Amino acid sequence: MALLLAAVALAVAAVPEGLPTVVTLALAVGVQRMVKGHVLVRRMQAVETLGAATVICTDKTGTLTLGVMEVREVWPPEAAHRVLEVAAACCDAELPVQGPGAGDPTELALLAAARARGVERADVERERPRVSEQPFDSDRRRMSVLRADGVLYVKGALEALLPLCWQVPPGVTEALASLAGRALRVLAVAEGRGPDERDLTLVGLVGLADPPRPEAVEAVRAAREAGVRTVMITGDHPATALAIAKELGLLREGESPEGLVHARATAEQKLQIVRGWKARGEVVAMTGDGVNDAPALREAHIGIAMGRTGAEVTREASDLILTDDNFASIVAAVREGRGIYENIRKTLVYLLAGNGGELVLMLCASLLGLPLPLLPLHLLWVNLVTDGLPALALVMDPVPPDVMRRPPRRPDEPMLGAREWGAVLATGLLDACVTLGTFLWSMERMPLEEARTLTFTVLVSCQVLRAFAARSGGLLHWEVGSFNNRPLLAVAAVTLALQVALPEVPLLAAFFSLVPLDAAHVALALGLGLIPVSVLELRKLVLRGVGRAMATPNG
Incomplete structure (x- = not known):
């Protein structure tokens, strides 16, 4: 029976049950944030x-x-009225007298400029109804409309219209260079007779600002x-x-x-x-x-x-x-995508380190011939309250402020590289050493059930408090004034309170095979729980100091 319990305990310790939920929630939180950012x-999978x-x-x-076009200049100036009249006759947009227009922003700008010179598209449509049209596309780079007066009205890129024109105003190339050099979008307008786009007369150019x-x-x-x-x-x-x-x-x-x-x-x-x-x-x-x-x-x-x-x-x-x-929304989404990836990665390290520590604890106790430090039910509870809830809070972390100052990760880069696996191993061993040491010390001083209760409380304290080191890229967040994950604070407080109360409730204590701890042992458990997080943060402090020294000339 003892062997079976040990096998079950090892199996429970090895599996991070909250992993699928954590990844799903991380993506869901990211999607929600992107919606707020207009994405x-x-x-x-596109989020990651x-x-x-x-x-x-x-x-x-x-x-x-901005996508709000405005006609800034018409060339040649002396033919501006005719240029805008031809342009207005080759538009599909609708610009009512009152209210916003409907259609392409470029055409709306042309119609607004034409209206300022007394040309209304509605009058053009009434007096010279369109007979046929060839819409604009990116290959032709022009649009043409044949109207009842037999005139073909054409607008588009100058390069697309010039080969079709037999009459061109002098200086058009220089005018194009001048307008385009001032960041104006340039449209050429032309007219001809009949339905074919040939033997056209180039009327002029329109420079639009966006x-x-x-x-x-x-x-x-x-x-x-x-x-x-x-x-x-x-x-x-x-x-x-x-x-x-x-x-x-x-x-x-x-x-x-x-x-x-x-x-x-x-x-x-x-x-x-x-x-x-x-x-x-x-x-x-x-x-x-x-x-x-x-x-x-x-x-x-x-x-x-x-x-x-x-x-x-x-x-x-x-x-x-x-x-x-808006392009800015794309860049914000890139920032969010990087933040999601970082949150998933650090949460994976946290989960695997916790389960690794439990596994090492149980294996070492078995190899040393000790009684089980924790029962399978204890490990299930640990995985529920430390793997589940803190991990879920970790994936809701705000995006790190420096995430857009880092280079993009390589597409073939594994989520958990050598650095992350090293952190999993070191952190797991640290948790295991603290809890195993607690169990060995308490076995000499108290009954087995009380030793298990103390060890159980120490393990939960270690993992809950270590969540703050998992989310911290440097010093503890309260030291740098950015302790901003309120869900994690709430989860840590509630979890520790539940853990302390668990042996005090007779029904739960009997179910989990626990015994009440006195105030000194509760304080000891919480104090021992601070060891892993303190060691991890001191290590970050040392590494930061070494990094600064190496970055300082002659340092």
Whole structure:
């Protein structure tokens, strides 16, 4: 019977029963935090992958910029009325007299500028109804509308329109360079006769401003500090793209834009960009909003769809959805992903160290020919109150403040490396030594049941208090003023109170084969429980001091 009890006790000690629950809760908490940060998670595994992202490929308009377009300049100035009239005749957006408009932000800006010059799209539609149209797409890079007056109205990229034009105002190339160099998005407008896009007359250019999001500048900087490259992909002119990239801080002085800024990019090129980064071993996140972006989103490790402007097909292909279409939300999600991974890793170390300590305790007692220090029921209780509740509180830890100042982890890096397994072994041995020493000391001074009760209380105290060392990256949190995990505080207080009260309740004491402890022994148990956490924190203090000494010149 004693052998059977020993076998059962060893089995119970070896298994971290709370592990599946802990991992599930960690991901669930992360998903909840991401929702508050305007990120909807469609696939749970993307949460963990996002923390390892090394490259974020992002659209410019509406993600890095405000997405609120405004016409800043029309060229040539003397033909501004005609330029805007042609542009308004080639729009699908609706701009009512009162209230917000509906449609593409660029077209809304064109209609607003045209209205300021007395041109209303509603009048154009009434007087010259459209006969046919060829919508804009990323391959053609232009849109055309044939109206009842026989005129074909065309707008799009200048490079796409120039080959179709037989009349071009002088100085158009210089005007394009001037507008694009000032970070303006440039649209060319042209007109012709008949349904075919040929023999057109270039009417002029429109320069539109889409200012960078203020928070995007900080987000790009934070991503750079975290070792994450930001790759801007846009349909704008290369000069416009470069100017905005510099405004955002995406390109610093002297840096080459190669690989980081892609202008006039098509859907196929987006797919090739993602594949190129993946071939280099990078973990790629890709944003998109159009139907043509879906293949690139599926190809990336993390596909991110736009929630406001994204097509339904793109959302279906994505892992995450941005509800505010903001690049800063992506960087915040990367931070959250890293925090989730860190919380899971430190909780695993805590759980495995606890079970390792229990296993070593029971094995050593068996090898020394001692009675069982703890019964199987005691170990089940330990796993319930120390493996379960503190571990669940640990995964709710706030994200470490320095997590975005660390480089991304390697994709092939195991969650528990040599450092973590070393911590598991050392911590487990420390717990086992304290509890085994307690059992050997108490056996000489008190009956077996009382010795077990004291050992039982010491083990619970060791593991509960050690949870604070598990969450601390340096000194104890109360020493650095960031003792901010309230669930863990509550769990520790309640668990220790329950443990002290357990032998005092006759029914529970009989069920667990415990006897009441006097106040001196309770104080001793709590004091011994402070040994592992104190040793671990002193070790961190020593290592921090050594690190500072090595970092100091001549130190």
